[in-house]
Amino acid sequence: MTRADCETLDIEDPLAAVRDRFTLPDGVIYLDGNSLGPLPTHVPERLRQVVEEQWGTDLIRSWNTHHWADLPYRVGDRIGRLVGAEAGSVAAADTTSVNVYKAIDAARWLRPDRRVIVTDSSNFPTDVYVMRGVADAAGLELRVVEPGHVLESIDGSVAVVALTQVDYRTGRRHDMGTITAAAHDAGAVVVWDLAHSVGAFPVALADVGADFAVGCGYKYLNGGPGAPAFIYVAPRHHAEFRNPITGWFGHAAPFEFSLEFVPAEGIARARVGTPHVLGLAALDAALDVFDDIDMGAVREKSLGLTDLFMDLIEAWVDEVSVVTPRNPERRGSQVSFRHAHAFPIVQALIARNVIGDFRTPDIARFGFAALYLRYVDVWDAAVAVREVVGSGEWRDPRHAVRSAVT
Numbered sequence: 001m002t003r004a005d006c007e008t009l010d011i012e013d014p015l016a017a018v019r020d021r022f023t024l025p026d027g028v029i030y031l032d033g034n035s036l037g038p039l040p041t042h043v044p045e046r047l048r049q050v051v052e053e054q055w056g057t058d059l060i061r062s063w064n065t066h067h068w069a070d071l072p073y074r075v076g077d078r079i080g081r082l083v084g085a086e087a088g089s090v091a092a093a094d095t096t097s098v099n100v101y102k103a104i105d106a107a108r109w110l111r112p113d114r115r116v117i118v119t120d121s122s123n124f125p126t127d128v129y130v131m132r133g134v135a136d137a138a139g140l141e142l143r144v145v146e147p148g149h150v151l152e153s154i155d156g157s158v159a160v161v162a163l164t165q166v167d168y169r170t171g172r173r174h175d176m177g178t179i180t181a182a183a184h185d186a187g188a189v190v191v192w193d194l195a196h197s198v199g200a201f202p203v204a205l206a207d208v209g210a211d212f213a214v215g216c217g218y219k220y221l222n223g224g225p226g227a228p229a230f231i232y233v234a235p236r237h238h239a240e241f242r243n244p245i246t247g248w249f250g251h252a253a254p255f256e257f258s259l260e261f262v263p264a265e266g267i268a269r270a271r272v273g274t275p276h277v278l279g280l281a282a283l284d285a286a287l288d289v290f291d292d293i294d295m296g297a298v299r300e301k302s303l304g305l306t307d308l309f310m311d312l313i314e315a316w317v318d319e320v321s322v323v324t325p326r327n328p329e330r331r332g333s334q335v336s337f338r339h340a341h342a343f344p345i346v347q348a349l350i351a352r353n354v355i356g357d358f359r360t361p362d363i364a365r366f367g368f369a370a371l372y373l374r375y376v377d378v379w380d381a382a383v384a385v386r387e388v389v390g391s392g393e394w395r396d397p398r399h400a401v402r403s404a405v406t
């Protein structure tokens with residue numbers, strides 16, 4: 001493999017033209033789209049219209065004339081297409097943490113006679129904190145098992161199995177079909193967090209029979225900082241679904257202003273309060289990028305990019321150990337390696353415009369978004385890693401300075 005081979009792969013890449021739909025700073029190799037997706041080029045103009053023409057001119061009439069109140073469903077269905085959800089089963093709203101709470105609490109109400117919530121120790125902390133809160137409030141046991149031991153931990157006492165499909169640190173991917181089926185066989189309900197899945201590869205929520213799912217709008221969906229998240233509720237649960245936050249937008253008739261809470265039918269019940277119109281408008285516009293994209297092609301390229309990066313790092317950089325599974329079935333769209341000095345290594349890479357991130361205590365993490373990354377970017381990033389690690393460039397004290405957000 002040479003850099004020229006990478007250039008050939010880029011010329012042959014069926015997704016090559018999609019890169020032009022993003023605004024990427026010159027010279028930057030952006031390997032952090034799994035944390036904050038880049039700006040799709042047309043989003044500022046669309047936001048300007050919403051701000052100036054809708055908010056600025058039409059004012060409160062926009063709720064009806066521009067259908068602001070329907071944004072959570074419109075955007076929800078667009079996300080739903082990417083995760084294999086039935087129409088009318090996804091709402092774009094709130095943050096992922098809040099949606100984890102709604103989904104976990106609603107899930108445990110579907111199995112009121114059972115006492116256990118199962119998750120794994122590689123889950124993202126906010127998910128585990130929220131589950132702990134639900135378990136404490138409801139008097140349930142939270143069983144946190146090793147990721148490889150999820151299947152054997154599911155027994156007849158388990159109400160809810162709640163997992164993040166892709167490990168935010170290592171990129172290890174759970175087998176959603178097998179785990180969902182095993183949980184159902186044991187009579188449990190499953191909640192999937194798709195934070196590192198949605199927009200990165202195809203997901204088939206309806207086909208695997210998932211019960212609930214949540215995910216982020218600002219990672220691979222490129223909805224912008226603090227973009228609204230989403231929640232999926234399988235249609236077969238809509239009638240029984242009990243949203244623990246009984247806000248007025250989840251009411252059957254919010255503008256009747258009745259003091260009695262009557263839950264809305266369908267996915268509307270997953271809503272809480274006033275939709276984040278500006279955030280939803282940005283996310284809605286950002287999703288245009290996916291309109292004519294085949295997620296199978298995205299997956300194929302993502303596997304090509306991640307394979308190449310792992311091959312090069314393993315061939316060139318003895319000092320680090322790749323922790324991402326080589327088996328394509330077992331990984332998401334990121335590559336991570338361990339090094340005792342991962343933090344200053346990532347900082348030194350960022351100083352060279354190769355932007356990845358550090359996850360405590362010793363993980364350097366690189367997200368590969370197939371919509372805008374090229375094979376030459378992978379090559380150049382691997383060269384940068386080889387140089388930064390090999391030369392000891394990371395030892396420069398300025399790379400040891402820690403900011404609040406890593």
Ligand SMILES: *Cc1c(COP(=O)(O)O)cnc(C)c1O
Binds near residue numbers: 229
């Ligand atoms: C990024 C991420 C979150 C973020 O939650 P917020 O409420 O948006 O801050 C939650 N869970 C997982 C698994 C994530 O990867």
